Amino acid sequence: MIEQYLAAARRTRPPTPSLAAEYAKYYKQITAHTTPIGPSPELCITYSSDRKCELITVNQTDYLVYDQYLGQSFNRLNRIQYALHGASMLSQAFASKFLAERLLSLGQTGLAAFFALVAQQFQRNVKVDGDPFKLSKTVEDIRHGLTASQEIFVMAHELAHHRWRLDQDNLSKETSHYISEFLEGKEEAAHYYREALEQAPDEFLEEVFADDFGALIALRVLSMGGIPVWQAAAGAALAFKYLRLFRHLELLAHGIASLSIESNPESFKRRLVSLKDDIWDGAAGNIRLFQFREHFIRHRLWIARAQMPSDSAKDQGPRLIEEYDEKTEFPVVLGLVDRLQGSLTPKVLAELNEKMGARDNGIALVDSLTGWSK
């Protein structure tokens, strides 16, 4: 049944057996580091263009679905953070490919083709100055440590939801205590966050617990496995930022899809530009809650690291996290729409839709442009 669900709900392809074995190993390590409170969900590995890890219940059986493509996406973003040049444009290429794949799933073949072509153009522009990913072994090892941390963070985050269901009262009290501890002594920030927390939806505390659980388990599992503590901590903090970026891109894909019926050039442009604000603030205006989650994770990791042996490279983590905003988040969330507003018009879109509609293999063509069919 789980396979049928995934086949109907997502565009999938077979996961790589060696990576599936690696994920099973991670999951075993995660559950070994947690106090058992009943059977753990069954791990199910998929490879889908949704890039989504989720906890689901089908016919009274709990499954933790891990998506290989999510891990690959983390890996790509980690590689971009260490790119020798062109990090901003590589980030925009990544985002355009993401949008192409999501728009294709939303049935927008013309728009998907546009973003797939844009992604290819960005990549070519960067390669004019040479291979940006000719990285040293030291950097490749760091990238591996960061990606492992991110994959473990995501799996543990979902496992945390399972634990929450079984022990909600205690975990709720514990998480509220940690939140109070975090806000203590932070006058201005505390006021800013308290206002947001008062408006937060009921499930928010559960998400905060899941973030905390995910980050601390990633730190624990990887430090036992010999990965430097700073990499495990920075990896977990970046995982949260990457997932927030994916959420922005998902919102952007839906916003762009809704433009497909807009034929007036002025309205099209105005609506396209306003998507920047829509995705940043979200429909619910909950950007403060995302900021809170990020700062809370970093605070909790900082406390956990203070109890561990000193790490000579400890400054590298904060620097990497700060640079991510410049290299990836701002160019994607703020810059991509600005960059494309001149080239994405109703006329271009109508031409693309006509061309793609005239082909029997429009989907296959976009898949070959994005590399999904490889």
Add this chain to the structure above:
Amino acid sequence: MSQIFIELDKEGETEVRTELQNLSNDVSFIEAKRFDGALVLQVLAMLNTVTIPLLAKVIIERIRANRHVVIKKDGMVITGLSADNAIKVLSELAKND
């Protein structure tokens, strides 16, 4: 046999479960919680002569009430769905496997 995935908002969950309760061999409810904490009602359904009219009823009611409803097949969102063509679209999807 063709299968589709339907995503609905959680509001009115009991009502939907009641409407589809006689289809337990062909319809499964999936509980999922996502990274952003959004709660949705997910249904995995076989398409056949028995299920199509009942599924279409649920879908049409949602569309008319301007509520969230997304249908996917093989991970692709089915576009152009309306209250008027829901039965026709589901019947086409049933054939198209």
